[in-house]
Amino acid sequence: MSHTASSTLSVQLLGTLRVWSHDEEILIGPPKQRALLALLAIRLGVVVRREQIVDALWGPEPPATAANGVHTYVAGLRRALDPVRAGRGSGEVLVTRSDGYELRLPVEAVDAALFVRQREEARRMAAAGRPEAAFERLGAALGLWHGEALAGVPGPFAAMERVRLREMRFAAVEEWIGGMIAAGGSEEAVVVLNEAIVQEPLREKLRYLLMLALSRCGRQAHALQAYSETRTYLDEELGIEPGVELRNLHARILAGTVEGSRPPRSPQRETVPAQAERRSTAPTAAAYLPSHLPSRANVFVGRSAELRKVREMLTRESPERGRATPILAIDGAPGVGKSALALELAHESLDRFPDGHLYADLGGTSDHPLSAFDVLAQLLRNLGIQRASLPTDLDGRVMLYRSLLHGKKMLVVLDNALGADQLRPLIPQGSACLIVTSRQPQRGLVVRYGAHRIGLKPLDRETATALLLALTGAEQGTDRRSAVSRLAELCGCLPLAIRITAGRLLGDPYASPERLAALYEDPLTRLELLAVEGDDDMSIRSVITVSYRHLSEETARLFRMLCRTGLEEVGPMSPVQLMGITPTAAASHLESLTDHGLLEQTGPEEYRLNDLVRIYGAGLAEVRPQAIPLHTPRKLAITQDPDGRRIGGRVS
Incomplete structure (x- = not known):
C-alpha cells in the first residue's frame, strides 16, 4: 500500500461527509458518489457486492442505468482517493473483488470505525475494573462526533445508517455520563444531560441519569420535578407511564435512600436561586419558580372589553381542555398602552400559571431590536440555565427552551416585538400561554398559530x-x-x-x-x-419617530402630506389626489401607515389621524408639491370619487 494513498487518507462520517489527504480536504463528487463512499467506509474492510450497492443507493426500484452508474461512481472515487494509481488499475484504496468492491483503510482513518473500536475498548476496561480509563476512552470516542452522522448523504442506506449510528452515540453518552456520576461529577453531568435530553427526549435512561445526578447533588426537589416532567411528557407523547427503573428511582428519592445523595445545601452555601434548593413543608419540595414580570401600572383605567375577551379566551383554551398554546397578540399605535394592558393581563392571570412567568422586551421599537438568539439566552437564563450551558446555535436554544416549558403552565410575555421572524422561535408549546405586544399587527401569528388579536385604539x-x-x-x-x-x-x-x-x-x-x-x-x-x-x-x-423611520420613502412622503393638509379624517382616494398615484398604490400606503400605528382605521374605507401624530408629521421637513393648492384641505374634504365615495375628510 503506497504512502500516498491509504496511509494519508482520513474519512469523516460522524458529521458532514468529508475526506482529507495529507491534511488537505479533497472533493468527493456528486451526491450518489458520496453515498457510495459512505457505504464502503461503514463496511470498512468488507467486500460490498454490486447488487448491495444498487440497493443502498437507489432502493428497491433502481433505474435501468444503475449498474453503469455504480461503475461511474467507483471510477470517480478512485480518481479522488488515489489519483496516483497506475493506469486504469484497481488501486490500493478502493479494490475490485470478483463480485464487488472493498475500501481498504486503517481503522484510525475512518472516524465511525474508530468510534466503534474505542467504545468496545472502554467496555473491556470497565469490565476489567478500570472505570477511569473506560471513562476517558468513551470521552475520546464521543469527541469524534461533529454533528449528525452522514449529514447530507442521500439514499436509503444512509438514512438507516444515521439511525443506527445515532443510537450507538447516545448509548455511549449514557455510559459516559454514568461513569461521570460514579466518579462524583454529578453537577457536571446535569448540564450534559439537560442538553442530551433536548435531543433525545424519549430516552428514559437519560432521564433516569438526570434524576440520579440531581439527587446526588442534593437537589431532590429538582429530581422529583424531572420525574414529574418525564411522566407528563411520556403520557402526552405516547400514552404510557415511565418504566420500572424510573419508578423505582422516584420511590427511592422520596424515601431518601438513593446511594451517594447529599442533603439539600444550607442557605449559606446555595449556588442557585433559593427557591430551587429550599425544602418545603409541602409533601414534595417546590422547584425553582421563575417570575420575571415587571410591575403593573400603578393606575389602570378602561379596556374592560379587552380584559373580558382575554378572560374568556383563557377559560376556553385552558391547558386542561387540551388546547394548543393560547397566544394573545396586542398591537396598536405608539403610546396607546399595549405594554400596560399586557402586564395588567399577566398580573391578573398569575394564579392560572403556577409554574412561572417569563418576560422579555424584544426591543422592536428601538433602533437595535434583539435577535431571537439573544432573547432565548435571556429566557433560558431566567429558567435557571447557566450561561456556560447555553447552546451555541439557534436550533439548540429553541429546543432547550421548548423542552423546559413542555408540560408546564407558564406565562410568557414578549413585549415590543418586531415581526414574525423574531417571534417564531420564541413560541412555546403545550401548556404555556403567550402574550405578545407589537406596533404592527402580527397576522402571521393569527394565520399560523390561531392567535387572538387585539388591536388597541386610543381611549374614548x-x-x-x-x-x-x-x-x-x-x-x-x-x-x-x-x-x-x-x-x-x-x-x-x-x-x-x-x-x-x-x-x-x-x-x-x-x-x-x-x-x-x-x-x-x-x-x-x-x-x-x-x-x-x-x-x-x-x-x-x-x-412616533420610531414608527416613522420604518416607513418607505414614498409612504413617509404621503404621511407628511396628510399631516400638513390639516385633515383629521382621511379617505381612500386622498393619496390619489395628493400624490397622483393609483388607487392600488394608495391602498398599500394607507395599510402601511395603519400597520405602523400612524393612521387609525375607523371603518372599511375610513381612516383617522390622531391629533398628536398629525402635529408630529406637520412639523417634519417641508413638503410643498406645486400641484397642491393652499386650500387643498377644504377641497379634499368635499371631493368625491366617481362612485360618490368621500375622498377626504373633516378639516380640523
Whole structure:
C-alpha cells in the first residue's frame, strides 16, 4: 500500500461527509458518489457486492442505468482517493473483488470505525475494573462526533445508517455520563444531560441519569420535578407511564435512600436561586419558580372589553381542555398602552400559571431590536440555565427552551416585538400561554398559530378623562372636570401622553389642568411638554419617530402630506389626489401607515389621524408639491370619487 494513498487518507462520517489527504480536504463528487463512499467506509474492510450497492443507493426500484452508474461512481472515487494509481488499475484504496468492491483503510482513518473500536475498548476496561480509563476512552470516542452522522448523504442506506449510528452515540453518552456520576461529577453531568435530553427526549435512561445526578447533588426537589416532567411528557407523547427503573428511582428519592445523595445545601452555601434548593413543608419540595414580570401600572383605567375577551379566551383554551398554546397578540399605535394592558393581563392571570412567568422586551421599537438568539439566552437564563450551558446555535436554544416549558403552565410575555421572524422561535408549546405586544399587527401569528388579536385604539374621551383624574387624584379633578377633559383630549386620548401629563401636574405644585391645557393649545409646545427628560420611552415625539423611520420613502412622503393638509379624517382616494398615484398604490400606503400605528382605521374605507401624530408629521421637513393648492384641505374634504365615495375628510 503506497504512502500516498491509504496511509494519508482520513474519512469523516460522524458529521458532514468529508475526506482529507495529507491534511488537505479533497472533493468527493456528486451526491450518489458520496453515498457510495459512505457505504464502503461503514463496511470498512468488507467486500460490498454490486447488487448491495444498487440497493443502498437507489432502493428497491433502481433505474435501468444503475449498474453503469455504480461503475461511474467507483471510477470517480478512485480518481479522488488515489489519483496516483497506475493506469486504469484497481488501486490500493478502493479494490475490485470478483463480485464487488472493498475500501481498504486503517481503522484510525475512518472516524465511525474508530468510534466503534474505542467504545468496545472502554467496555473491556470497565469490565476489567478500570472505570477511569473506560471513562476517558468513551470521552475520546464521543469527541469524534461533529454533528449528525452522514449529514447530507442521500439514499436509503444512509438514512438507516444515521439511525443506527445515532443510537450507538447516545448509548455511549449514557455510559459516559454514568461513569461521570460514579466518579462524583454529578453537577457536571446535569448540564450534559439537560442538553442530551433536548435531543433525545424519549430516552428514559437519560432521564433516569438526570434524576440520579440531581439527587446526588442534593437537589431532590429538582429530581422529583424531572420525574414529574418525564411522566407528563411520556403520557402526552405516547400514552404510557415511565418504566420500572424510573419508578423505582422516584420511590427511592422520596424515601431518601438513593446511594451517594447529599442533603439539600444550607442557605449559606446555595449556588442557585433559593427557591430551587429550599425544602418545603409541602409533601414534595417546590422547584425553582421563575417570575420575571415587571410591575403593573400603578393606575389602570378602561379596556374592560379587552380584559373580558382575554378572560374568556383563557377559560376556553385552558391547558386542561387540551388546547394548543393560547397566544394573545396586542398591537396598536405608539403610546396607546399595549405594554400596560399586557402586564395588567399577566398580573391578573398569575394564579392560572403556577409554574412561572417569563418576560422579555424584544426591543422592536428601538433602533437595535434583539435577535431571537439573544432573547432565548435571556429566557433560558431566567429558567435557571447557566450561561456556560447555553447552546451555541439557534436550533439548540429553541429546543432547550421548548423542552423546559413542555408540560408546564407558564406565562410568557414578549413585549415590543418586531415581526414574525423574531417571534417564531420564541413560541412555546403545550401548556404555556403567550402574550405578545407589537406596533404592527402580527397576522402571521393569527394565520399560523390561531392567535387572538387585539388591536388597541386610543381611549374614548370619557375614559381618558377618568384615567387622568385617577392618576392625579380625584379630589383635584372633581371641580375641574371640564379642564381635565380638555387636557385629556389634547393628549390625543393616548395613555402614554396622559401619564406624562399627570406627572407634570403632580411634579409642579403650581401646575393646574387649566394652565397646562392653555400651554398644550400650542401644537409645538404640546409635543415638547409631552416628554420626560432623559427617557425616550416617555416621549411622544420619540415613540412616533420610531414608527416613522420604518416607513418607505414614498409612504413617509404621503404621511407628511396628510399631516400638513390639516385633515383629521382621511379617505381612500386622498393619496390619489395628493400624490397622483393609483388607487392600488394608495391602498398599500394607507395599510402601511395603519400597520405602523400612524393612521387609525375607523371603518372599511375610513381612516383617522390622531391629533398628536398629525402635529408630529406637520412639523417634519417641508413638503410643498406645486400641484397642491393652499386650500387643498377644504377641497379634499368635499371631493368625491366617481362612485360618490368621500375622498377626504373633516378639516380640523
